[in-house]
Amino acid sequence: MLTIGQKFPSFSKTAVVSLEKGKEFETITSDYLTNDDNVWTVMFWWPKDFTFVCPTEIAEFNKNYGEFRDRETRLIGASTDSEFVHAAWRTHHDDLRDLKFPMLADTSKSLAEELGILEPNEKIAYRATFIIDPQGIIRWVSVNDLNVGRNVKEVLRVLDGLQTDELCPCNWEKGQETLTV
Numbered sequence: 001m002l003t004i005g006q007k008f009p010s011f012s013k014t015a016v017v018s019l020e021k022g023k024e025f026e027t028i029t030s031d032y033l034t035n036d037d038n039v040w041t042v043m044f045w046w047p048k049d050f051t052f053v054c055p056t057e058i059a060e061f062n063k064n065y066g067e068f069r070d071r072e073t074r075l076i077g078a079s080t081d082s083e084f085v086h087a088a089w090r091t092h093h094d095d096l097r098d099l100k101f102p103m104l105a106d107t108s109k110s111l112a113e114e115l116g117i118l119e120p121n122e123k124i125a126y127r128a129t130f131i132i133d134p135q136g137i138i139r140w141v142s143v144n145d146l147n148v149g150r151n152v153k154e155v156l157r158v159l160d161g162l163q164t165d166e167l168c169p170c171n172w173e174k175g176q177e178t179l180t181v
Helices: 054-063 065-070 083-092 110-115 152-164
Strands: 012-016 025-029 040-045 073-079 103-105 127-132 138-144
Touching: 012 083, 040 152, 054 065, 054 073, 054 152, 065 073, 065 152, 083 103, 127 152, 138 152
Parallel strands: 040 073, 073 103
Antiparallel strands: 012 025, 012 103, 040 127, 127 138
């Protein structure tokens, strides 16, 4: 599995960005991750569309979209399902209709495989979360078992810590003192 300090892999994938007819899909590339504007990226993966735990996580990331935007951070959701499955799921699931971030389709499973997050039996992505800095470097990765949803507040807490570029003690939260040496 790719980990902290490694460059996020190059990719070009189709994503669902809207439910508006004719504007549903967009190509997102790894170029989207690197920038001179100090914009970070959080890419989170879920195993399968039309399941039970996955929409709770996606909806929670969406609910916190403003928190990520306030931290100059883009969100990208991803799974190995196709862009058409993503679009159908968004259309038919009340909590997913108004997503403010793209749903990336890794139908070839190449990106999930390169990241090392492909579950070996079903060949679906684990619940992986990557925080990527503006240079395209992985700064945090967390992977959950297929049955356990992640904690979006913890992703925000870690992002806050990384963005301070200082030493942050256990259970540190934004606004608290960092450590000095």
